[in-house]
Amino acid sequence: MIKIDQKQLDRIREHGVRDYPYECCGLLLGRYGADGKVVTETYPISNAREESAKRNRFLIEPHELMRGERYALDKDLEVVGFYHSHPDSPAVPSQYDLEHAWPTYSYIIVSTTADAANDLFSWEQEPDRSRFNQEELQCQ
Amino acid sequence: MPVTISIPAPLRQFAAGQSQIVVEAKTAGEALDQLTSTHSALRRHLFNDQNVLRNFVNVYLNDEDIRHASGPATPVKDGDTIMIVPSIAGGAVIENEVGKSLPELSNEEIMRYSRHLIMPEVGMQGQRRLKAASVLMIGTGGLGAPLGMYLAAAGVGRIGIVDFDVVEESNLQRQIIHGTKDLGRRKIESARDRLRDINPHIEIETHESRLTSQNAMRLFRNYDIVVDGTDNFPTRYLVNDACVLSGKPNVYGSIFRFEGQASVFWAEKGACYRCLYPEPPPPGLVPSCAEGGVLGVLPGIVGAIQANETIKIILGAEDLLINRLLLFDAWTMKFREFKLRKDPKCPVCGEQPTIKELIDYEEFCGMAAHQTPQPESKLDEISATELNARRLRGERIQIVDVREPHEFEIARIPGTKLIPLGHVVSRMNEIDPEVETIVHCKGGVRSAKAIEALKRAGFQGRLINLKGGITAWSEDVDPRVAKY
Numbered sequence: 237m238i239k240i241d242q243k244q245l246d247r248i249r250e251h252g253v254r255d256y257p258y259e260c261c262g263l264l265l266g267r268y269g270a271d272g273k274v275v276t277e278t279y280p281i282s283n284a285r286e287e288s289a290k291r292n293r294f295l296i297e298p299h300e301l302m303r304g305e306r307y308a309l310d311k312d313l314e315v316v317g318f319y320h321s322h323p324d325s326p327a328v329p330s331q332y333d334l335e336h337a338w339p340t341y342s343y344i345i346v347s348t349t350a351d352a353a354n355d356l357f358s359w360e361q362e363p364d365r366s367r368f369n370q371e372e373l374q375c376q
Numbered sequence: 377m378p379v380t381i382s383i384p385a386p387l388r389q390f391a392a393g394q395s396q397i398v399v400e401a402k403t404a405g406e407a408l409d410q411l412t413s414t415h416s417a418l419r420r421h422l423f424n425d426q427n428v429l430r431n432f433v434n435v436y437l438n439d440e441d442i443r444h445a446s447g448p449a450t451p452v453k454d455g456d457t458i459m460i461v462p463s464i465a466g467g468a469v470i471e472n473e474v475g476k477s478l479p480e481l482s483n484e485e486i487m488r489y490s491r492h493l494i495m496p497e498v499g500m501q502g503q504r505r506l507k508a509a510s511v512l513m514i515g516t517g518g519l520g521a522p523l524g525m526y527l528a529a530a531g532v533g534r535i536g537i538v539d540f541d542v543v544e545e546s547n548l549q550r551q552i553i554h555g556t557k558d559l560g561r562r563k564i565e566s567a568r569d570r571l572r573d574i575n576p577h578i579e580i581e582t583h584e585s586r587l588t589s590q591n592a593m594r595l596f597r598n599y600d601i602v603v604d605g606t607d608n609f610p611t612r613y614l615v616n617d618a619c620v621l622s623g624k625p626n627v628y629g630s631i632f633r634f635e636g637q638a639s640v641f642w643a644e645k646g647a648c649y650r651c652l653y654p655e656p657p658p659p660g661l662v663p664s665c666a667e668g669g670v671l672g673v674l675p676g677i678v679g680a681i682q683a684n685e686t687i688k689i690i691l692g693a694e695d696l697l698i699n700r701l702l703l704f705d706a707w708t709m710k711f712r713e714f715k716l717r718k719d720p721k722c723p724v725c726g727e728q729p730t731i732k733e734l735i736d737y738e739e740f741c742g743m744a745a746h747q748t749p750q751p752e753s754k755l756d757e758i759s760a761t762e763l764n765a766r767r768l769r770g771e772r773i774q775i776v777d778v779r780e781p782h783e784f785e786i787a788r789i790p791g792t793k794l795i796p797l798g799h800v801v802s803r804m805n806e807i808d809p810e811v812e813t814i815v816h817c818k819g820g821v822r823s824a825k826a827i828e829a830l831k832r833a834g835f836q837g838r839l840i841n842l843k844g845g846i847t848a849w850s851e852d853v854d855p856r857v858a859k860y
Contacts, residue, residue, distance in 0.1 A: 261464065268385065296463060296464035297463055298436075298441075298461040298462070298463050301461055301463070301464065302461060314385055315385070318464050320464075331478060335430075336430075336431075336432040336462075336463075338384075338462060339386060339387075339421070340385070340386030340387070340389060341386045363389075364420070365420055365421070
């Protein structure tokens with residue numbers, strides 16, 4: 237289960253619409269708790285490479301992730317997952333997503349169009365890597 | 377050397393909750409092996425089925441990506457730290473992967489493919505990839521026969537077959553996809569039935585037509601990989617160009633007598649057929665298998681190599697026959713290999729291509745496909761029936777057979793003189809220039825060449841080519857003469 241407040245969800249949706257028709261992405265910062273993850277902050281990775289992002293499907297490079305982790309550490313938080321948008325596509329992970337994910341992390345996907353963010357779901361990889369399971373998302 | 381590995385938060389559940397683990401190792405790869413032998417559940421999140429570090433997993437040795445050093449062989453020192461950091465990929469929205477999740481396997485399929493599934497190089501993932509894949513085979517002849525049968529057996533989900541021929545007796549010596557019961561049937565039907573029998577779990581699509589510049593792009597669009605099993609140059613260039621223009625890999629094979637060639641032409645990754653052979657040979661220079669013969673098992677070997685490479689492409693294997701031309705000699709039983717290089721000046725896959733759409737390949741190769749080349753000067757010809765009539769009338773003519781002695785042993789037209797093509801000029805004095813001479817071979821190509829050679833050598837007598845050679849004689853005059 238992942239808990240996130242409305243303000244953070246709105247920020248993810250706004251980011252998705254702003255970056256349409258490209259994908260947006262960012263980190264979910266918070267804490268791993270006994271009953272799931274709590275997101276207290278989102279950390280947008282601004283897509284400075286929008287043109288190449290069309291081909292380059294790696295949205296967050298390891299050095300960006302490490303920078304985000306350092307930022308989180310300063311605030312006594314951890315990276316608990318990631319968000320990205322699927323412009324004009326359902327908020328469902330692809331086979332490609334599955335092959336490039338780890339369990340435990342939350343993967344929030346928001347489906348976007350030119351003027352709106354639609355479905356938003358959170359996904360968690362099965363520990364044997366076989367599939368993604370939709371994760372309960374609790375808006376606080 | 378003791379080195380410390382930091383375990384990323386999401387993977388700690390697979391490492392007994394620890395955030396740092398100390399291991400003894402000499403290289404970064406060894407450190408990871410040590411780590412994952414103690415905590416085996418970690419391994420699948422770091423390495424793929426082929427035992428290679430997953431491409432989104434980055435390993436840093438003291439802040440340096442080991443991919444920029446010596447990879448897993450990067451040496452480690454006492455006190456070094458290793459960090460494992462993912463790159464985050466995303467998006468179902470790009471390219472053609474939308475909705476292309478891999479199909480599941482039924483229990484029957486799992487049983488059928490079990491010898492594949494137990495190898496990590498294939499595994500469930502690889503077998504599902506095979507099921508999701510589509511391959512277009514051009515031709516169901518000598519190469520297409522083993523190719524189609526192995527692809528079907530391997531579980532390639534959708535196989536397209538292009539052919540327009542019917543099964544003939546002389547095919548059966550090597551085209552093992554067809555049987556004696558199929559004589560006279562359309563090859564695509566015979567091949568389809570055989571492939572269905574081998575594997576009912578796959579789809580087979582038949583295209584009964586000659587591959588042409590008009591239909592190639594439309595046909596290729598619906599398949600992931602094209603495999604060339606053709607026997608003539610115009611189609612070979614057509615397959616190559618259409619593959620380059622549509623971005624598909626072209627798995628190539630060719631055979632003649634005892635020698636075979638195989639390669640993978642994939643313009644995005646290496647040389648194409650035109651990089652290797654920019655121009656076709658002059659028409660008639662390279663004999664076809666019908667003229668020169670072919671050892672029946674040879675296409676079996678070369679076609680199986682094509683099937684092997686096709687399956688490897690689907691599985692995402694490395695070490696494909698890209699930029700490599702494999703030569704095989706069945707008589708000396710030797711494999712050789714040549715390195716190929718992409719030609720930056722290649723007219724179709726080079727830096728400034730001049731061929732941007734399909735052309736007329738028969739014109740490009742200076743001939744009509746499946747047609748005999750026309751000699752430069754006009755050639756006198758006679759049909760088998762007419763020749764027979766003249767003989768029956770008792771006309772004074774001589775017949776020269778320019779085939780090889782072993783062919784003469786198979787079948788002959790009575791009352792002929794054998795002078796093989798290679799000796800026809802040196803033994804010219806054995807032909808009486810005062811008498812009209814009919815020259816024949818198996819199908820009419822070599823005899824036309826013999827006439828050309830004799831004329832060039834200054835032979836003065838009248839030379840007439842037997843149209844269709846001894847084959848026509850057998851068909852139209854005397855069926856007791858064996859066809860081969």
